[in-house]
Amino acid sequence: MSGPLVVIGAGLHGLVAATYLARAGHSVTLLEEAAVPGGMCANRVPISNFAVPPGPHLFTALDPRMIKDLNLNLAFVARDLPLVGLRAEGQPLLLPRDVHDVKRHLASLSQRDGMRFAAFRREHFAFARAMRALWWEEGTLDEPARSTLRRMQVTSAAAWLDGAFESESLLAAFSFDVLAGGLSPAAAGSALLFTWRAAQEMCGLQGAVAIPAGGPSQLIAALVRTAESAGVTLRCDTPVRALDSDGESVRGVVLANGEVLAAAAVLSSLSRRQTLIDFLPPGTAGFATTRRLAKPQSCGEAKVLLTLSALPKVFEQPGRYVIAEKLETAAGAHAVARTGEIPADLALEIVALPTGGIPPVLLSILVRPVPVEPVGGWKDHATRLVQTVLHRLELHIPQFTGLVSGLAFVPPKHRDPFSIAAMMSPRRTRIETPLKRLYLCGEAAEPVPCLSGRAARIAAAMVAADLKEAGP
Numbered sequence: 001m002s003g004p005l006v007v008i009g010a011g012l013h014g015l016v017a018a019t020y021l022a023r024a025g026h027s028v029t030l031l032e033e034a035a036v037p038g039g040m041c042a043n044r045v046p047i048s049n050f051a052v053p054p055g056p057h058l059f060t061a062l063d064p065r066m067i068k069d070l071n072l073n074l075a076f077v078a079r080d081l082p083l084v085g086l087r088a089e090g091q092p093l094l095l096p097r098d099v100h101d102v103k104r105h106l107a108s109l110s111q112r113d114g115m116r117f118a119a120f121r122r123e124h125f126a127f128a129r130a131m132r133a134l135w136w137e138e139g140t141l142d143e144p145a146r147s148t149l150r151r152m153q154v155t156s157a158a159a160w161l162d163g164a165f166e167s168e169s170l171l172a173a174f175s176f177d178v179l180a181g182g183l184s185p186a187a188a189g190s191a192l193l194f195t196w197r198a199a200q201e202m203c204g205l206q207g208a209v210a211i212p213a214g215g216p217s218q219l220i221a222a223l224v225r226t227a228e229s230a231g232v233t234l235r236c237d238t239p240v241r242a243l244d245s246d247g248e249s250v251r252g253v254v255l256a257n258g259e260v261l262a263a264a265a266v267l268s269s270l271s272r273r274q275t276l277i278d279f280l281p282p283g284t285a286g287f288a289t290t291r292r293l294a295k296p297q298s299c300g301e302a303k304v305l306l307t308l309s310a311l312p313k314v315f316e317q318p319g320r321y322v323i324a325e326k327l328e329t330a331a332g333a334h335a336v337a338r339t340g341e342i343p344a345d346l347a348l349e350i351v352a353l354p355t356g357g358i359p360p361v362l363l364s365i366l367v368r369p370v371p372v373e374p375v376g377g378w379k380d381h382a383t384r385l386v387q388t389v390l391h392r393l394e395l396h397i398p399q400f401t402g403l404v405s406g407l408a409f410v411p412p413k414h415r416d417p418f419s420i421a422a423m424m425s426p427r428r429t430r431i432e433t434p435l436k437r438l439y440l441c442g443e444a445a446e447p448v449p450c451l452s453g454r455a456a457r458i459a460a461a462m463v464a465a466d467l468k469e470a471g472p
Helices: 014-025 064-069 099-106 111-135 145-151 158-166 168-173 192-198 216-229 270-276 285-292 329-338 379-395 427-431 454-470
Strands: 005-008 027-033 045-046 050-051 076-078 081-086 092-096 231-235 240-244 248-254 259-262 264-270 298-306 321-322 347-353 360-372 404-412 439-440
Touching: 005 248, 014 027, 014 216, 014 264, 014 454, 045 298, 045 404, 064 454, 081 168, 081 404, 092 099, 092 168, 099 111, 111 145, 111 192, 158 192, 168 329, 216 231, 248 264, 264 454, 270 285, 270 439, 298 329, 298 379, 298 427, 321 379, 329 360, 347 379, 360 379, 379 404, 427 439, 427 454, 439 454
Parallel strands: 005 027, 005 264, 027 231, 081 321, 264 439
Antiparallel strands: 045 050, 081 092, 240 248, 248 259, 298 360, 298 404, 321 347, 347 360
């Protein structure tokens, strides 16, 4: 089956999928609702005298193959940020890549943890590499890896880490990552979220965290140039109203202005809920799917952005700084967030970024766990959350609020319900939909929601193969 293809959403994933398909010889139209491409990576949150992306400033999961295939010559200001746990008392706990340095930093807290850390990371990284065969290639595991997977699928992140380490400061430093995916750290199988994180590769380093030069928007600019040079037709300010469907397969898209674009296949980089519920008549995707997607993930992460007149001394060393209470309080905080309230025990991940202008410093702060839809809405809760974040920072940095010259708040993104079972589903199951000729290529098609491009690359290859098999 031949004909034009339509990709919905010109964020990172949509740009990647469209480029691969255009390079394969297909006519591709990429539709974007906003005035500019980029999605969560676009500079569209105003603060002080500039704008920044609503999404994370750090990259942990960019697909190395995608970067190579698309010849993206990316530069990074930091290629491997260490994890730094800020403590209420004493020096921050630094966790760099070098396990010997970690041992030295842990010496005053726990000799046992210092001795254990190297073996723990080695074993965990080896298992994470093995899991790539399932998450990326649909391969198989050897028996030792299968045995570990069976254990991890029923183990909570909190229990797994608590069984490995005894230092409260070390466990607290992991608290932010424990709350990834919107799951409770007490949930069975949540330990696998750590494995997924460790399976990623950035800048040639497993488990690395990187900051792109110029911020995420520079990655988008490079992808737009690559897409356009491949022949992709990019249409911004073009919202999609519905999918044109006969109930079994998709024939194209209907734009908000009434225009209908016929397509041999449609790829959506939006959420599964937006794609199957918002764009289709009720029940088209099947009642089981509709019921499962009726409500978004209840817990997520918010973002607080602060501009500062000077860089606090504590942030002079580049790193991702975590402020968190004890690991054991994370599950309780998640339970509170699920009720629609803001927990008292929030975990913060802070990155200090130079702006190259005035004001000179931007703090990008991710906050977990928070309700996606708090009771009464975010209008009042946003102010309270920002005040809580400022108070937590003031405890670690005296007179901190005097440095703040601007602030902005980004509420949690609505995401599809997440589960460990969905995380372990085959990649074709994540990419295909109940309707023929309709595919997902964004975060909803990843094992764990992330900015990667990997699902987009795989989806594009799957669509090209399916079209070739269908014939003219």
